[in-house]
Amino acid sequence: MKAIVVTDQAAGTAGMKLAERPEPQAAINDVVVQVQASGFVGTELSWPSTWTDRLERDRAPSIPGHELAGVVTALGYGTTGLSVGQRVFGLTDWYRDGTLAEYAAVEARNLAPLPGDVDFTVGASLPISGLTAWQGLVVHGRLQAGQRVIAHGAAGAVGSMVTQLAREFGAYVIGTGRAADRQRAIDFGANAFVDLDNEALEDVGEVDLVFDLIGGDIGKRSARLVRAGGTLVSIVGPSEARPADGLAIDFVVESDRAQLGEIVQRVRDGRLRTNIGVVAPLDDAVAAFNPTKRTPGKTIIRVRP
Numbered sequence: 001m002k003a004i005v006v007t008d009q010a011a012g013t014a015g016m017k018l019a020e021r022p023e024p025q026a027a028i029n030d031v032v033v034q035v036q037a038s039g040f041v042g043t044e045l046s047w048p049s050t051w052t053d054r055l056e057r058d059r060a061p062s063i064p065g066h067e068l069a070g071v072v073t074a075l076g077y078g079t080t081g082l083s084v085g086q087r088v089f090g091l092t093d094w095y096r097d098g099t100l101a102e103y104a105a106v107e108a109r110n111l112a113p114l115p116g117d118v119d120f121t122v123g124a125s126l127p128i129s130g131l132t133a134w135q136g137l138v139v140h141g142r143l144q145a146g147q148r149v150i151a152h153g154a155a156g157a158v159g160s161m162v163t164q165l166a167r168e169f170g171a172y173v174i175g176t177g178r179a180a181d182r183q184r185a186i187d188f189g190a191n192a193f194v195d196l197d198n199e200a201l202e203d204v205g206e207v208d209l210v211f212d213l214i215g216g217d218i219g220k221r222s223a224r225l226v227r228a229g230g231t232l233v234s235i236v237g238p239s240e241a242r243p244a245d246g247l248a249i250d251f252v253v254e255s256d257r258a259q260l261g262e263i264v265q266r267v268r269d270g271r272l273r274t275n276i277g278v279v280a281p282l283d284d285a286v287a288a289f290n291p292t293k294r295t296p297g298k299t300i301i302r303v304r305p
């Protein structure tokens with residue numbers, strides 16, 4: 001099968017190559033999915049799981065990409081809950097070959113049914129950004145209606161989901177990002193916006209919840225804005241500073257069939273808009289992940305047209 005592979009960690013996305021790889025087999029509880037569309041997070045190539053297995057043995061050449069939408073073509077021993085021919089979407093194991101390929105083997109529990117009226121490109125854009133936003137706000141952040149939330153990077157893949165879900169759950173959302181992101185963040189529902197390059201984050205005052213996907217100095221300054229009893233949720237590793245009288249939580253997103261169902265239902269009924277940018281075929285994936293200019297939205301690879 002055709003797949004994007006990486007062999008050189010130092011090369012980053014420039015080291016991605018289109019190659020022939022053997023088709024994966026379905027292990028116990030797996031399904032094999034014929035991938036229709038795939039997502040990818042740029043930072044994956046710095047994650048240890050892209051380069052080693054769970055015993056820290058080198059596993060390159062590895063296939064990146066951990067979000068997919070496609071059709072089940074085979075079931076492993078003992079697999080229940082999904083069937084051959086079913087449309088699915090979900091988040092695949094960080095330590096296994098991923099979804100920038102014509103086929104991927106995935107544990108069935110990491111997938112959810114993709115309704116027939118949801119396009120594969122849309123399905124592939126949802127798992128990481130949607131689940132991360134859901135888990136950060138609902139599971140870790142315990143968001144309540146009426147709370148004030150800072151959604152960093154509100155025009156980005158995760159931040160646009162955070163902004164929309166937080167608004168739906170009744171929060172007042174202060175989006176942040178670059179000057180050029182203001183209108184997009186407001187279109188996703190942010191009540192206010194801070195251009196981090198030119199405006200003072202501190203001017204927003206106290207908040208109940210910060211959803212941090214930037215870290216560093218922005219993360220530290222955000223911690224000081226969390227009111228007593230509030231929470232700083234980080235998806236870019238443990239925070240360098242903690243709120244004086246609140247919680248600091250960092251987490252890595254996990255797949256969850258029920259949450260995928262909640263997210264896709266919101267896309268179907270119009271409560272949630274996807275944030276898709278460039279859509280490119282697998283043959284052009286390397287170029288799509290090495291853009292020459294800043295492109296808004298999440299890049300999706302349409303593995304089959």
Ligand SMILES: NC(=O)c1ccc[n+]([C@@H]2O[C@H](COP(=O)([O-])OP(=O)(O)OC[C@H]3O[C@@H](n4cnc5c(N)ncnc54)[C@H](OP(=O)(O)O)[C@@H]3O)[C@@H](O)[C@H]2O)c1
Nearest residue numbers: 043132153156157158159177178196213214235251252253
């Ligand atoms: N722990 C987890 O489970 C998890 C899950 C998903 C993502 N992540 C991580 O979360 C981060 C964001 O992911 P994403 O997919 O949402 O990325 P993305 O689509 O690139 O969105 C990030 C947004 O934040 C903006 N931004 C970043 N740094 C900024 C700064 N210093 N000032 C102003 N704006 C800034 C970006 O603008 P520019 O493009 O101009 O920088 C972009 O609009 C990545 O590091 C990713 O690895 C972690």
